[in-house]
Amino acid sequence: MNYDAIKYVLLRLIRLMGALLVPPLLVCLYYREWIDAAIFAAVAAVCILIGYVTAIKGKTEGKAFYAREGLVITAFAWIIFSLIGAIPFSLTGSTDNYLDSVFETVSGFTTTGSTIMTDPSVLGHGIQFWRCFTHWVGGMGILVFLLTIMPMTGGYSMHLMRAESPGPTVGKYVPKVKDTAKILYGIYIGITVTETILLMISGLSLYEALCVTFSTVGTGGFGLYPASCGVYSVASRTIITVFMAMCGINFSVYYFLLKRKWKEAWNCDEMRFYLMTIFASALLISWNAMRAGIFDAFGEAFHHSLFTVTSIMTTTGFASIDYNGWPQFSRTLIIILTFVGACAGSTGGGFKISRIVILVKNARNEIHRAIHPKSVHKVNMDGHVVEEDTVRSVSAYLAIYVMVFLISFLLVAFFESISVIDMERFDFETNLTAVAATLNNVGPGLNLVGPAGGFHDFTWASKIVLIFDMLAGRLELMPILILGSRHTWRK
Amino acid sequence: MQIIIVGCGNVGRTLTEALSKEGHNITVIEEDSDVVKKVVNRLDVMGIVGNGVSFSILKDAGIETADLMIAVTDSDERNLLSCLIARKAGKCNTIARVRGHEYAKEIGFIKDELGLSMVINPEYALASEAARLLKFPSANKIETFAKGKAELVRMTVSEDSKLCNRSLKDINKEMNLPVLIGMVKRGEDVFIPDGSFILHDKDEISVIGTPRKMIAFFRMMGKPTAGVHSATIVGGGQTCFYLAQMLLSYGINVKIFENDPARCDELAAALPEAVVIEADGTDRNELLEENLAGTESFVVLTGVDEENIMLSLYAATVTRAKRIIRVHRPGYNELIGTLDVGSVLNPRNITAEKILQYVRGMTNSLGSQQIESLYRMYGERVEAIEFVIPAGSPVTGIPLAELKIKKGVLIACINHEGDIIMPTGSSRIQAGDSVIILTTHMGFDEIEDILDRAQ
Numbered sequence: 029m030n031y032d033a034i035k036y037v038l039l040r041l042i043r044l045m046g047a048l049l050v051p052p053l054l055v056c057l058y059y060r061e062w063i064d065a066a067i068f069a070a071v072a073a074v075c076i077l078i079g080y081v082t083a084i085k086g087k088t089e090g091k092a093f094y095a096r097e098g099l100v101i102t103a104f105a106w107i108i109f110s111l112i113g114a115i116p117f118s119l120t121g122s123t124d125n126y127l128d129s130v131f132e133t134v135s136g137f138t139t140t141g142s143t144i145m146t147d148p149s150v151l152g153h154g155i156q157f158w159r160c161f162t163h164w165v166g167g168m169g170i171l172v173f174l175l176t177i178m179p180m181t182g183g184y185s186m187h188l189m190r191a192e193s194p195g196p197t198v199g200k201y202v203p204k205v206k207d208t209a210k211i212l213y214g215i216y217i218g219i220t221v222t223e224t225i226l227l228m229i230s231g232l233s234l235y236e237a238l239c240v241t242f243s244t245v246g247t248g249g250f251g252l253y254p255a256s257c258g259v260y261s262v263a264s265r266t267i268i269t270v271f272m273a274m275c276g277i278n279f280s281v282y283y284f285l286l287k288r289k290w291k292e293a294w295n296c297d298e299m300r301f302y303l304m305t306i307f308a309s310a311l312l313i314s315w316n317a318m319r320a321g322i323f324d325a326f327g328e329a330f331h332h333s334l335f336t337v338t339s340i341m342t343t344t345g346f347a348s349i350d351y352n353g354w355p356q357f358s359r360t361l362i363i364i365l366t367f368v369g370a371c372a373g374s375t376g377g378g379f380k381i382s383r384i385v386i387l388v389k390n391a392r393n394e395i396h397r398a399i400h401p402k403s404v405h406k407v408n409m410d411g412h413v414v415e416e417d418t419v420r421s422v423s424a425y426l427a428i429y430v431m432v433f434l435i436s437f438l439l440v441a442f443f444e445s446i447s448v449i450d451m452e453r454f455d456f457e458t459n460l461t462a463v464a465a466t467l468n469n470v471g472p473g474l475n476l477v478g479p480a481g482g483f484h485d486f487t488w489a490s491k492i493v494l495i496f497d498m499l500a501g502r503l504e505l506m507p508i509l510i511l512g513s514r515h516t517w518r519k
Numbered sequence: 520m521q522i523i524i525v526g527c528g529n530v531g532r533t534l535t536e537a538l539s540k541e542g543h544n545i546t547v548i549e550e551d552s553d554v555v556k557k558v559v560n561r562l563d564v565m566g567i568v569g570n571g572v573s574f575s576i577l578k579d580a581g582i583e584t585a586d587l588m589i590a591v592t593d594s595d596e597r598n599l600l601s602c603l604i605a606r607k608a609g610k611c612n613t614i615a616r617v618r619g620h621e622y623a624k625e626i627g628f629i630k631d632e633l634g635l636s637m638v639i640n641p642e643y644a645l646a647s648e649a650a651r652l653l654k655f656p657s658a659n660k661i662e663t664f665a666k667g668k669a670e671l672v673r674m675t676v677s678e679d680s681k682l683c684n685r686s687l688k689d690i691n692k693e694m695n696l697p698v699l700i701g702m703v704k705r706g707e708d709v710f711i712p713d714g715s716f717i718l719h720d721k722d723e724i725s726v727i728g729t730p731r732k733m734i735a736f737f738r739m740m741g742k743p744t745a746g747v748h749s750a751t752i753v754g755g756g757q758t759c760f761y762l763a764q765m766l767l768s769y770g771i772n773v774k775i776f777e778n779d780p781a782r783c784d785e786l787a788a789a790l791p792e793a794v795v796i797e798a799d800g801t802d803r804n805e806l807l808e809e810n811l812a813g814t815e816s817f818v819v820l821t822g823v824d825e826e827n828i829m830l831s832l833y834a835a836t837v838t839r840a841k842r843i844i845r846v847h848r849p850g851y852n853e854l855i856g857t858l859d860v861g862s863v864l865n866p867r868n869i870t871a872e873k874i875l876q877y878v879r880g881m882t883n884s885l886g887s888q889q890i891e892s893l894y895r896m897y898g899e900r901v902e903a904i905e906f907v908i909p910a911g912s913p914v915t916g917i918p919l920a921e922l923k924i925k926k927g928v929l930i931a932c933i934n935h936e937g938d939i940i941m942p943t944g945s946s947r948i949q950a951g952d953s954v955i956i957l958t959t960h961m962g963f964d965e966i967e968d969i970l971d972r973a974q
Contacts, residue, residue, distance in 0.1 A: 094560075095560075186559065186563070200565050203521075203539075203544040203563070204563050205563050
């Protein structure tokens with residue numbers, strides 16, 4: 029384990045954290061929230077100071093590191109970012125205690141959007157901005173951002189990118205990691221600016237448009253009001269739907285589009301499957317909700333179901349309406365979509381469609397093999413054969429994913445049943461969807477943790493489990509899990 | 520630059536590593552996915568698994584926008600074919616490694632007809648490196664300019680040399696050197712000396728001149744001139760054939776030891792002037808019988824590195840001949856450095872170095888119409904650039920003494936219609952000439968850059 033390399037990257041990250049606290053500071057200054065401004069300024073100053081003072085001493089050239097260091101750095105980076113990012117919440121008194129602040133920040137950076145706030149609209153502008161801004165930062169990734177600015181020699185930086193980026197395989201668009209990271213952020217910023225402008229045209233103020241955009245493009249889901257996106261016009265919501273859907277698509281598709289490689293862009297199996305699932309589910313839910321008499325017109329039904337399905341599939345977690353009251357079939361479909369998630373290489377979370385495609389194709393091959401024991405089968409995706417290694421790691425991922433889910437579910441149920449007097453409050457559905465919504469970085473679940481509810485009333489022990497789930501879900505399990513292995517720390 | 524490297528063997532890996540460190544965008548194409556994985560994990564490059572001859576693979580690698588493609592797979596035909604496809608698919612320059620001796624004579628034709636920028640034959644390159652060393656046994660390194668008409672030779676000044684402890688002005692006045700002392704490396708520092716510069720013991724000087732004048736210079740220095748008169752080569756492979764051919768053309772007597780009778784017949788037929796001995800060159804007695812003690816140079820080119828090293832060490836006990844050995848394995852470099860084995864040549868390094876030199880020249884000349892060739896020396900601290908002088912350039916027509924030239928710039932020689940002129944204060948540069956400049960400045964694009972405009 030190369031501790032020098034880990035220290036080097038983490039100190040750079042703390043400095044970066046200081047810089048990231050500047051935008052909310054500016055918002056505070058603009059809205060004359062002087063106390064909040066002082067808090068942001070103080071935290072930022074301390075971060076930058078720590079980063080610089082220690083960077084002078086710890087100038088190490090031994091920056092060679094491998095997959096293991098990449099995973100450890102990624103895990104620590106996210107934990108440290110969350111711990112520091114939580115400080116402004118606590119100091120401004122926006123939350124009851126530091127654990128709640130950490131929950132809110134982790135939920136922000138991991139683009140989950142589960143909140144312990146009962147009414148975010150009472151928060152100051154600066155802190156509200158920070159809450160949404162964490163989504164934007166976490167969406168494309170902290171380390172990917174660092175890679176665009178950090179001087180790194182050798183190919184080792186790929187280990188960082190691979191550890192943080194979602195999906196079964198992570199590739200570069202161009203030969204250099206730094207250039208790839210720049211392209212990713214370039215596309216990301218482009219989408220952000222476009223959505224902000226469109227939302228402003230549809231009637232939102234610049235501040236509100238920015239906050240909503242951050243939550244959308246990071247596929248986070250923090251809203252400014254308890255009713256989430258229910259307060260906006262149909263036009264605004266349509267814009268949000270489109271951009272949520274866009275950010276759930278593999279960003280390589282946009283790179284191909286920019287390079288005018290239309291065929292390659294369209295060739296992405298995952299994207300086609302993703303768009304098909306969104307439309308099919310939206311149609312099914314509209315039909316189901318119409319029959320239940322929730323909507324009068326099909327147009328309205330389709331608008332809300334499409335918004336909800338996109339929001340869940342991309343793991344954003346915005347709500348245009350409280351879908352908790354929808355019929356059972358629709359609710360079940362929403363829970364299933366929670367597990368599906370978005371495309372690999374997007375800002376969305378979940379199990380990832382590409383993994384499902386690989387698993388399904390592999391399962392189909394196994395069935396064929398049962399019939400013709402000597403037949404040879406390969407898994408194909410995007411016109412290429414998927415490597416055996418990838419298929420194997422995806423199968424293992426499924427097993428770990430299910431285990432993490434079940435254990436978390438059990439723990440939450442346990443903690444809630446020993447602490448809550450009213451046995452009926454935290455029912456099966458609440459606990460199950462709470463774990464599902466955090467592990468998949470969606471945000472809201474059903475019942476008590478539904479779009480109108482929140483995570484405020486969970487015990488502290490359950491909150492820690494859910495924080496773990498959010499981090500594990502965003503980083504796709506491995507980085508967080510290897511922290512617990514003693515082989516990681518052995519010299 | 521966008522560079523595509525096809526084939527990731529030893530040469531491919533060396534090139535990938537060196538070029539990616541120099542900041543180029545590298546895409547590697549290789550059929551073995553494990554090799555690709557290894558390279559991609561270690562270096563910041565893009566790896567593509569596939570056949571470099573395939574158009575769609577080349578397209579994936581971005582052949583349309585690439586500046587250069589280097590084909591170094593182990594198959595000549597595949598290298599040539601992928602270069603050909605790359606030429607047609609994009610506008611890039613192409614370099615191919617072609618090893619087969621049956622193509623050796625046709626390389627010029629292949630290069631021109633297929634539109635390749637460079638064709639490199641590692642065995643031939645190694646042989647010419649060895650031949651150059653044998654020509655100037657006291658030279659440390661030799662580089663060529665102006666299409667071989669000018670040479671830059673590095674040699675070390677020893678205490679008993681006529682050059683030692685004297686200023687360049689005095690040296691020139693007394694000896695009227697036929698060549699120019701262009702650079703001096705002292706310890707870690709590199710100077711472009713002026714007249715008052717005094718040479719010391721152990722300075723490495725770079726001397727520029729035509730090959731013939733270089734021989735005259737070495738003679739003046741009392742060094743063994745024009746190299747050796749006889750050479751003993753052990754191992755009759757293809758490199759040996761090329762080397763023997765070159766040496767024979769210089770009038771050097773060549774003796775070749777080869778074990779395989781069939782190969783002996785071939786060599787004897789192809790090289791009637793050489794003495795081909797069908798015997799095991801690693802056998803001490805055979806060597807002594809053929810007068811090893813009397814040979815002036817001993818070149819060991821068997822296929823086994825260890826054998827080569829041992830033979831050279833043994834020869835040192837018998838003779839004071841100039842020794843050259845070939846060593847393939849890069850891992851032996853450090854160990855060999857501690858042994859007295861003579862000059863060590865590594866075919867992979869030579870191949871990679873040649874290609875690197877071309878790429879560096881290309882990087883600098885990209886966007887400049889005037890640069891003909893460019894070398895970087897001494898760890899990138901000195902550039903030797905050959906400029907073609909356009910009509911109307913501000914440096915033309917004026918005696919060099921009257922040109923205000925920057926410090927750290929030396930006009931080393933002028934190639935006027937094929938004649939190499941050693942410049943003096945009264946020489947003038949004319950349009951159409953090519954001029955070789957040595958400079959410690961980096962990034963010159965055109966000849967005007969040598970002028971000091973501040974004054």
